[in-house]
Amino acid sequence: MTTAAAGHSAPAAASADQGVGPLLRAWRERRRVSQLELALRADSSARHISFVETGRSRPSEEMVLRLAEHLDVPVRERNALLLAAGYAPHYPETPLDSPQLDTLREGMERLIQGYEPYPALVVDAMYHVVAANRGVVMLMDGVAEHLLQPPLNVMRLTLHPEGLAPRIRNLREWRGHLLAQMERQIGLYRSEPLRELYEEVAAYPVPEADAGDEPAEPVPYFALPMQIEHEGRVLSFISSISTFNTPMDVTVAELAIETLLPADPATVKYLHSLMS
Incomplete structure (x- = not known):
């Protein structure tokens, strides 16, 4: 389940109140996917992806979920993307003892x-x-x-x-x-x-290794x-x-x-x- 350890900052370091665009861009950059590549995967256009990321276009609920799927965004974070886009969460969080x-x-x-x-x-x-x-x-x-x-x-x-x-x-x-x-x-x-x-x-x-210990035979x-x-x-x-x-x-x-x-x-x- 780093102290941002190996220099990782959360994909949503961009604040949710900035809208869904910066969050999607952060996930795309984390996955090292270009706008064109993401557009091809999601059956969209690089122009539309660019407009979404800059806030010039508001993606539909379906588009948010489609982009999240192709970026392999965890389920909890998909709900966060939907909220940032102005939609209700799509995935429930059922207590395990339910x-x-x-x-x-x-x-x-x-x-x-x-x-x-x-x-x-x-x-x-x-x-x-x-x-x-x-x-x-x-x-x-x-x-x-x-x-x-x-x-x-x-x-x-x-x-x-x-x-x-x-x-x-x-x-x-x-x-x-x-x-x-x-x-x-x-x-x-x-x-x-x-x-x-x-x-x-x-x-x-x-514990420090005991100087008198013999190194174990490699297996x-x-x-x-x-x-x-x-x-x-x-x-x-x-x-x-x-x-x-x-x-x-x-x-x-x-x-x-x-x-x-x-x-x-x-x-x-x-x-x-x-x-x-």
């Missing part, structure tokens, strides 16, 4: 439970844990009680000195991966709470693993993140399912032995 989302919640629960004994969880845009299976619970051994109070936050759980961090063998590499992931999210969503979370977890102390993984100690063993996992295709609701659009795939046969064998 009866309307019962089927979705049940489906996610079945999915992550079916992934056991491997860890799997569902998080929202702020990295709050929405659901988790027993594989995740197993990894929580030794985590400080205050980090386990709801809402659980996966970034705090992972990087806090009283969380998983002391047991992560390759903490510096894994921490860098997670912070970079958050930077990308901040570049995509205009979220001050997400920025504050980034600043908090980025400030957590990182040819196909992706960066998280290597974590558990009851005297080192388990290795590769993270995979899935989102919903073409969501029509802000809440659903911001959910992500993370699965931790065992990265070596020893981890597979150990996890299956726990569940048996």
Whole structure:
């Protein structure tokens, strides 16, 4: 889910009260798309795109949605574009505990439970844990009680000195991966709470490497693993993140399912032995 970190400013750094034009231009520039290219994608003209961006022409509701789709604008920000253009939001934001989302919640629960004994969880845009299976619970051994109070936050759980961090063998590499992931999210969503979370977890102390430690033998993984100690063993996992295709609701659009795939046969064998 930077401190505008890698120099990213929000696409809507242009204020919404300036109208939809500057917001669309900011998204187009973020996507590195020319006015002509966007016009061809949206079945319009470069002249019309220019007029929209400068405020000389007010786009229709349909055009705002079409441009947002071709610029891959997040669903929440599409609503912001519509409001800036003088239209009502198009996408609802249904509370996750709403009866309307019962089927979705049940489906996610079945999915992550079916992934056991491997860890799997569902998080929202702020990295709050929405659901988790027993594989995740197993990894929580030794985590400080205050980090386990709801809402659980996966970034705090992972990087806090009283969380998983002391047991992560390759903490510096894994921490860098997670912070970079958050930077990308901040570049995509205009979220001050997400920025504050980034600043908090980025400030957590990182233990200095022991000068007497021998460097670990490199292992040819196909992706960066998280290597974590558990009851005297080192388990290795590769993270995979899935989102919903073409969501029509802000809440659903911001959910992500993370699965931790065992990265070596020893981890597979150990996890299956726990569940048996």
